[in-house]
Amino acid sequence: MTVHAQTKEKPKLTKRKMASQQQIIHAAAVCFMLYGLEKATVNDMARELGSTKGRVYHHFASKNEIFFAVYRQAMQFCFDAVEPVLCLPLPADQKLFKMAKAHAIVMMETLPYQRSIRQGVNMYLHGSDSTAERAVLSELIARRNAYEDLYRSVLQQGQVDGSLSVPDVAIAGRAIMGALNSLVDWYRVRPEQGTADQEKIADTLARTVIRGLLA
Amino acid sequence: MTVHAQTKEKPKLTKRKMASQQQIIHAAAVCFMLYGLEKATVNDMARELGSTKGRVYHHFASKNEIFFAVYRQAMQFCFDAVEPVLCLPLPADQKLFKMAKAHAIVMMETLPYQRSIRQGVNMYLHGSDSTAERAVLSELIARRNAYEDLYRSVLQQGQVDGSLSVPDVAIAGRAIMGALNSLVDWYRVRPEQGTADQEKIADTLARTVIRGLLA
DNA sequence: GTATAAACATACTGACAAGAATGTTTTTGC
DNA sequence: GCAAAAACATTCTTGTCAGTATGTTTATAC
Numbered sequence A, B: 001m002t003v004h005a006q007t008k009e010k011p012k013l014t015k016r017k018m019a020s021q022q023q024i025i026h027a028a029a030v031c032f033m034l035y036g037l038e039k040a041t042v043n044d045m046a047r048e049l050g051s052t053k054g055r056v057y058h059h060f061a062s063k064n065e066i067f068f069a070v071y072r073q074a075m076q077f078c079f080d081a082v083e084p085v086l087c088l089p090l091p092a093d094q095k096l097f098k099m100a101k102a103h104a105i106v107m108m109e110t111l112p113y114q115r116s117i118r119q120g121v122n123m124y125l126h127g128s129d130s131t132a133e134r135a136v137l138s139e140l141i142a143r144r145n146a147y148e149d150l151y152r153s154v155l156q157q158g159q160v161d162g163s164l165s166v167p168d169v170a171i172a173g174r175a176i177m178g179a180l181n182s183l184v185d186w187y188r189v190r191p192e193q194g195t196a197d198q199e200k201i202a203d204t205l206a207r208t209v210i211r212g213l214l215a
Numbered sequence C: 001g002t003a004t005a006a007a008c009a010t011a012c013t014g015a016c017a018a019g020a021a022t023g024t025t026t027t028t029g030c
Numbered sequence D: 001g002c003a004a005a006a007a008c009a010t011t012c013t014t015g016t017c018a019g020t021a022t023g024t025t026t027a028t029a030c
Helices: A002-035 A042-049 A053-059 A063-086 A092-109 A111-118 A121-127 A131-161 A169-181 A195-211 B002-035 B042-049 B053-059 B063-086 B092-109 B111-118 B121-127 B131-161 B169-181 B195-211
Strands: none
Touching: A002 A042, A002 A053, A002 A063, A002 A111, A042 A053, A042 A063, A063 A092, A063 A111, A063 A131, A092 A111, A092 A131, A092 A169, A092 A195, A121 A131, A131 A169, A169 A195, A169 B169, A169 B195, A195 B169, B002 B042, B002 B053, B002 B063, B002 B111, B042 B053, B042 B063, B063 B092, B063 B111, B063 B131, B092 B111, B092 B131, B092 B169, B092 B195, B121 B131, B131 B169, B169 B195
C-alpha cells in the first residue's frame, strides 16, 4: 500500500504541480508576446491566468526564472519536432527539407513561446546580476547552439553525400535559421486558417530556403 | 548683411543642434543595443554621452521619441545603401545580389541602430497610449514595408526578365530579409577585423541567400 | 557689452512594478 | 477526521526610472 501510495499518490501531487506550472509558463509566454519581456508584469500573467501574483511566486522565484522556463519549453518544442526527422534514413537534402519544414510549423504552432525567446537574450545577459542566473542563461544558449548544430551537421553530411553544395556551413546555417525564424516576426494567426495553410506556408518557405543549397 | 546672417549664422545654429541630436541618437542606439529597449535608461544614454539627462530632454520630448529617431536613422542607413543599386541597369538577379550584399554590409556597419529596432516594434504597439505615438509608429512600419517592397519589386522583375524563379514573392521576400537581418543577431564586432572581413561575410551570405532563387 | 534665448546641468516627484511578508484555503498523509 | 503542508490570495515595502521644474552656463543678436 505504501508502495502504491508512492507510485500513484506522489505523482498525482507533482502532476498537479507541474500542470499549474505549465499554465503559468503558457500565460507568461502569451504576455511576453503581447507586451514584451519587460513591460509584461507578473500581475499581467496572473490576470491572464485568472489568478493572482501569489500563485506565480509560489512556483517561481523570480520573473527571470519564468522567462527561463518559457525559453526551455520553446527549445523543447523545437527539438521534439525536429529530432524524429534526424533519425530517418534519408539523403541530407531531403532530411534538411523535412527539418526546415518541421521547424517552420512548430514556429507557427508555438508562436507565443518563440516570440518570447526571440527578443531578450542579450537583454538578460547584461541585466542579470546573479551568477546563478548567468549560469542558467549560458545553459539555455548552449541548448540553442546544440539545436542549430543539428542543422549544421546535416549540411556537413550533405557535403559528404553530395546532395548539397555548401560553401560555408556556418553562414548557411545562420541563413537557414534566420529565414525560418523570421516567421515569428511576420506570421499572423488568423482564426479561420487551419493546419493546411500553415502546411503550405511551411512547405513554400522550406523549399525556398533549401533550394539555394542543392548540389 | 541680414541675408548673410540668414544664410550663414542661422544654419550654424541648426547644424549645431542637429549634431547634438545625432550624438544623442547614437548614444541611445548603443544603449538600446547593450541593455535592451526598456532596461536602457535615459540616464544611461546621458552617461554614454558624458552628459546629463537635461540635455537629452532638451532635444527630445520622451524616450519613445528617441527610439523613433533611432528607428528612422536605421531605416535611412538601409535606404541610402540600397537605393543606388536599384538605379543600376542590371538584370534582376545581379541587382538582387548587389542589394542583398549592400544590406548585409550596412547591417554590420550600423549594428547598434539595427539591433535597437529589431526588438520592440510589437512592444511599443501595445505600450504606447498616445495616438500621436501610434501614428509615428505606423509611419515607421510603413517605411519598413516600403524598404522591403524594394526587394519584392526586384523579385517580381526577375520573374519577368526570366533571371529569377520565384514561386511566392511574398515568402521569398520574407526569407531574404530574415536571413540577411539575422546578421544583427549573430554578427560580433571584433576589433581587429576590417571591412575586408565584412565584405567576405556579406558576399557569402548574399550568395547563399540568392542562389535559391536563380532561374 | 548687454539683453535674450538656447543649451545644457541639478534636484525633485510621482508612478509603477518586483518581490517579501503575511493571511487564508485546500489538499494530503496517516 | 485531523494535523501538516502545499497552494494559493492579499497587503506592504522598496527601488527605480520617466518626466518635470528649476537653476546655470554659453552662444547669439543688436
